[in-house]
Amino acid sequence: MSRLLTLALAAPAVLALTACATATPPLPPFDTASLPAAVQVPAGHRMVLHTVGVGEITYECRAKANMAGAFEWVFVGPQATLQSRDGKPLGRYYGPPATWAAADGSVVTGAQVAVAPATPGSIPLQLVKANPATGAPGAMTGTAYIQRVATVGGVAPSRVCDAASLSQREIVKYQADYLFWQPG
Template sequence: MQKTASTALVFAAAVALSACAQMPPPAPVFSQAALPDAVKVPAGHRVVLETVGVGEITYECRAKANMAGAFEWVFVGPKADLNSRAGAKLGSYYGPPATWASNDGSRITGTQVAVAPAAQGSIPLQLVKANPASGPGAMMDVTFIQRVATQGGVAPAIACDAASAGRKEIVKYQADYIFWKAV
């Protein structure tokens, strides 16, 4: 009987180890070590959600303020899906005002704290201080949002002049949005 109990225990341990071996490794937690200091989240916070924003930014050709006859592309607003690293849609990002909304109904807005240059042709990295969340859920108690790993999204390279005033252009972009809460 002793041998049967030992065999059963060894078998149970082997099954448990086998199950663990088939589990995917834990997802790496975002590290801000390589980011410029301006867009780093202060100590005392932890990552609670990592998303990949995939979408578009709208720009409009408008007259420059206080510069007669000069025109420029002006940021109108973003529209993007917020996806998990595996591609599942978790929510959306839109504005103005800049709003991050979870599929669970919670959402936050925020105020830009800092920006830092990104790769050429990409919108800047950004640090945003979150306002209190609207609705319970994933966005509850979020304190900061970082926009990192940006790709694309800069104003159009086509002419913006009196003839094209009022014209809107949509530019594709992608960025990781990292959500932080106080520890």
Template sequence: MAAMAAIALSACASNMSAPAMPFSQASLPAAVQVPAGHQVAMETVGVGQITYECRAMKDMAGHEGVFVGPDAQLMSRRGQQVGKYYGPPATWESMDGSKLTATQLAVAPGAAGSIPLQLVKANPAMGMGAMQGVTYIQRVATQGGVAPAMLCDASKMGSKEIVKYQADYIFWKAV
């Protein structure tokens, strides 16, 4: 029985250490590529929702659905929750309590019906942990999340619609 347990543990350990295919940004548009001198620190899959609200347009010429913020779980490639992503302001938070905000540098079109790819420059992390030292975050492999084609007029002011989305968030650190 002990031998069977040892074999099972050995199989689990070898499965856990099997190298995953590292993320490559070679196929991404140049605008959302991380500059040389950085390496992938963590790959996550964000699964959640984006809220849009009916508001008056800035030029007061009508109404539009405006991005309010995201609410997503950040999952490891193995399916375990490792953090969350929420806003405003856009905040990535690890399960260890470390978190950061970032400034958008660039976007590029995603797949049809999906939010754009994005590159952000991380602000210094708050708290010690996984987010410490992160320099850039890429949003890639986006699915869904675009503003709904809701009828937005004066009678709908303040109404909100929630849209499901998924995206990979790739965290980079300086080498």
């Protein structure tokens, strides 16, 4: 019986040590200086939060405006979980309008200022001018700009969008880093 008790008491310690040994080390700071000029944050701002958005973007097949008989996949909106760089949940991103909501109750929306090409098969890099934060004071309070960088996936579907698929929706997976900037 004493051997079982010893094993029962030792198991949590072994699990804790295993978790420490396999913990992901923090990632190095993101190099924003190498980003295209179009999506650079104006001078005089500092990055205050770096999140990773993991989720999906919905597209819908619609008729092209002013082009009879032509169709296209149209961006409907994103849904993503915002995480710290080591995977801890921080909030969510959704839209429209583009909205970043922190777990602390602070919320910020914004409007696109510029885009720049990303790697093939990925949504563009983006610079967003933030509106004043709402909700509880917290992580989003004071945000002036948001950059979307390090994008993977998220582009419109490659399958045909035509009269037969009109109004059909497609969901595609994506990931992007969202960098939050404040004055100063």
